[in-house]
Amino acid sequence: MAEAILTLQDAAIYQENNRVLNNVNLEVKRGEFLYLIGKTGAGKSSFLKTLYGDLSLLEGEGSIVEYDLKKLKEKDIPYLRRKLGVVFQDFKLLPDRNIHENLLFVLKATGWKEKAEMNLKIEEVLDKVGMKMQAHKMPHQISGGEQQRVAIARALLNDPELILADEPTGNLDPQTSVEIMNVLKNINENGKTILMATHDYALIMKFPSKTLKVEDGTIFEVVQRTV
Numbered sequence: 287m288a289e290a291i292l293t294l295q296d297a298a299i300y301q302e303n304n305r306v307l308n309n310v311n312l313e314v315k316r317g318e319f320l321y322l323i324g325k326t327g328a329g330k331s332s333f334l335k336t337l338y339g340d341l342s343l344l345e346g347e348g349s350i351v352e353y354d355l356k357k358l359k360e361k362d363i364p365y366l367r368r369k370l371g372v373v374f375q376d377f378k379l380l381p382d383r384n385i386h387e388n389l390l391f392v393l394k395a396t397g398w399k400e401k402a403e404m405n406l407k408i409e410e411v412l413d414k415v416g417m418k419m420q421a422h423k424m425p426h427q428i429s430g431g432e433q434q435r436v437a438i439a440r441a442l443l444n445d446p447e448l449i450l451a452d453e454p455t456g457n458l459d460p461q462t463s464v465e466i467m468n469v470l471k472n473i474n475e476n477g478k479t480i481l482m483a484t485h486d487y488a489l490i491m492k493f494p495s496k497t498l499k500v501e502d503g504t505i506f507e508v509v510q511r512t513v
């Protein structure tokens with residue numbers, strides 16, 4: 287049996303004083319690809335924010351990539367984030383520097399020092415997402431799908447154990463969404479665990495995988511045909 291990379295027991299998720307989710311119990315095993323679905327406002331983003339330390343876990347127990355979410359301190363968060371790769375709907379690339387410099391910025395911010403090592407790492411992650419030849423371009427010179435590829439490459443820089451993707455195809459057309467899914471699936475097949483929030487049921491049908499649903503204030507696993 288693969289070991290658990292994420293577990294939650296009787297967890298509640300809060301936004302300010304509002305309890306958004308309750309009785310959350312789940313276990314994600316190393317190597318899994320999981321979807322997180324649910325209506326707008328159901329609490330998917332709040333859930334993911336709790337996992338990457340943006341919201342505190344106030345009730346229940348939780349552990350992610352060996353961090354205890356209940357005991358997480360402010361000073362732990364940068365280290366937790368290095369073991370997680372987070373991908374957002376809106377790419378969040380820095381507009382004032384090229385692709386290479388965007389990735390270099392993250393490496394420097396996470397403690398890398400050796401220029402040659404940094405350049406090699408950047409080349410390696412851009413190669414994984416098919417963007418090696420475009421490292422000199424500015425974010426506005428590449429398409430949305432290409433920007434998302436770069437954002438995925440950025441998430442891979444510190445060799446994370448788990449990738450959290452919040453609607454990574456939300457701003458992309460159907461064909462580009464399929465291309466991004468192929469990139470994510472490929473990364474998953476190479477051993478990374480991925481938890482991906484999405485509204486895109488067509489994509490789920492095309493790339494079936496274990497699916498969690500956020501509904502009525504909690505999270506539960508659904509079988510594919512009922513999503």
Ligand SMILES: Nc1ncnc2c1ncn2[C@@H]1O[C@H](COP(=O)(O)OP(=O)(O)OP(=O)(O)O)[C@@H](O)[C@H]1O
Binds near residue numbers: 304306328329330331
């Ligand atoms: N900063 C905040 N303060 C208080 N309540 C919030 C805050 N952010 C979100 N909420 C509330 O928490 C609930 C869950 O929001 P959340 O953004 O997690 O939903 P979601 O499922 O990710 O939706 P979407 O698909 O639109 O991103 C909503 O009722 C929302 O109004």
